Amino acid sequence: MDFNDTPEEAAFRAKARTWLDANAEVMKPGDFSAGPLDERDDPASIQSAKDWQKKKADGGWACLTWPTEYGGQGATSIQNVIWNQEEARYKTPPNIYGIGLGMCGPTIMTHGTDAQRERWLPEMRMGQKVWCQLFSEPSAGSDLAGLRSTAVVDGDDWVINGQKIWTTGAHFCDWGILVVRSDATVAKHSGLTYFVVDMHSPGIEVRPITQINGGQGFNEVFFTDVRIPDAQRLSEIGNGWAVAITTLMNERASIGGGGGSSVHELIELARGIEVDGQSALEQSSVREKIATFYTRTKGLKLTGYRTLSAISQGKTPGPESSLGKLIGGRLTQEMAAFAMDLQGSAGALNDPSQLPQAAEWQDRYLSIPGLRIAGGTDEILRNIISERVLGLPPEARADKGIAFKDIPTGPPSN
């Protein structure tokens, strides 16, 4: 039992570090990585992201896990993790390629024709085209297969009508992967078809959604008689659900990430706050909370190390990775709430110039509800853990074996 790289892993890490040293600047304390969903859509940021991706592709560091026949490096999963760990130590532009390279690319490899692979994968790898995912709809979030946007065949084209939502980056993307209903007379999972859509097509309207933290990372995307050539259909008509599952299975598991640092920020905060003539950190109620947060944060980090160990041994992490997001989201929310409580009445403020740690906990408290919902709500994660990890019987379903058009819906919303 140890936390060390194998000799092969260490050599790969050194090689990555050498290239990164020559091509990027190491982050210094106080630098923030350009990670969050918000505010990454200014043209300069997008261009710098494209430049960085091209540099990586030219240097042989893009699409590490893609097979070499599609321009990848055929790297192992642990090598990819090591690269991500190392890249995170450097100042790099926002990553706008997670959906494209991580989800769209592998889906096209699995389900695309040779012509489709040839058409999309090389330009995707070089980062010149950015991709988005058009799955969720206002009435189909956790119940994704309940989506209602339609595709109707017309000559060699399909005509798309409907609305997608929560589409990250739709306003700067060039291509999108799209699941729509091509047949409402069959059961809901059977009537779906999967397309690649040009986001610059006539009839597509992108409207940003303002989040409770003021950010605008997501969009609504409206389709009005949008035409898609049949050549852009992935897999057979009616096989869209299977293709969508391929995409979702490639959604990167969050592993081995962070942990620890924000507990130390909390300790600093508590130490600097005076209550009844002593530091808040001396209060037993405060210590009890901080110890709990530390224990759980460290537990998450160590659980990530167990996952990494499995990856290092060549295993593929499965649905058990849901634990990180389920526990981590709620934990961060509880920590932010506690940090604001520690500030006393000043917890009512959100002015970076007036608050310790520049109102960072206020920011987190406003951001974290999104993380507990996006990419699988806490409730869906509990379903995944209970059904796919623990093998418990599925929830009874009212829509099983019924034609989609006959599935009960709620009263119409206005």
Place this chain on the structure above:
Amino acid sequence: MNFDFSDDQKFLQQTARDYLAEHSPLSVCREVLETDKPYADDLWKGAAEMGWQGAVIPEEYGGAGFGHLELAMIAEEIGRALAPIPFSSSVYFATEAILQAGSDAQKKSYLPALAEGTTIGTFALTEKTGQNDIENVQAKVSDGKLSGTKFPVADGDIANFAVVAAQGDGGLSLYLVDLEGEGVQRESVTSFDPSRSMARIEFDGAPAELLGEAGQGAALASHLLDRAASLMAFEQLGSAQACFDITKEFTTGRYAFGRPVASFQAIKHRLADMWCEIELARSNAYYGAWALSNEEDELNVAACIARIQASEALEQVSVEMVQMHGGVGYTWEYDCHLFYRRAKLLGAVLGSSAQWKNKLVDRIEAGEPS
């Protein structure tokens, strides 16, 4: 990255699991709980034949010469079986104390019998209020004679000797005391989990032999608690996993409203939460085992987080076990209360979560490890 047990260690664990499945079904725990029998002596002898009590004792002193990772695997299985034996007192405390602080003569004198299971040891630190308060130990040794009261002492009524923390010439020190000799009066005290025994011990001029350096008792006791907590976390983890497995099986097999109870989100989501808590406990316990087996300074933090998460996870899972079994979970006949009791007992014997949390913040502040 190899934050996992080796195949050999897992094989040893499977051997232990198989042995206990045959020799320590829950009926063995129940028998000790329901009778005056203080522990399962046949099982204790069998465990010694398997080499478990002597797992980390070097071969030259009659042990198996394994490391603490192997011992952790055995501890997890002892917890899974709710084995009613004084394993933690004798192995995690008494044996560790002698290995850590004993002279060669003391090792020769105690370790072979500990490995054989013919001697049972325990650790006597707490006094009066039951707090593991190292700073305020009142028991005293003068002219080699110990006086004072230790209460409660886990397995104090069945142990042959105890490692006792007491004030001596150079300050707080540890001593080896024969519990069957002169100057010792002990009585069993009703245990919250009568499958494990607890005692009050009065010392009045009992001969006491210094263990380790005089005046080093506080540091030794604190380190000993960290080592024991790291091993106990595996016992707690094993109990929590067993608790979970039984509850999962019960709720999957039981039908209500025409469906398996475990198909209702009111149940399955809580089972998912329980699984998460156990996985976190497992990760933290592994960290403790890593720190223990490599003699890392980080043990002082690792032991705390292993202890806290193991205690809280086991308590939560045992509470849910009773609840999810419904009415039968509250009956004497069903086994839920064996876990419900053991969870609280194990959560108490080394000090509560609250105590360990306070200690953890002290240590984070002192070291600020990342």
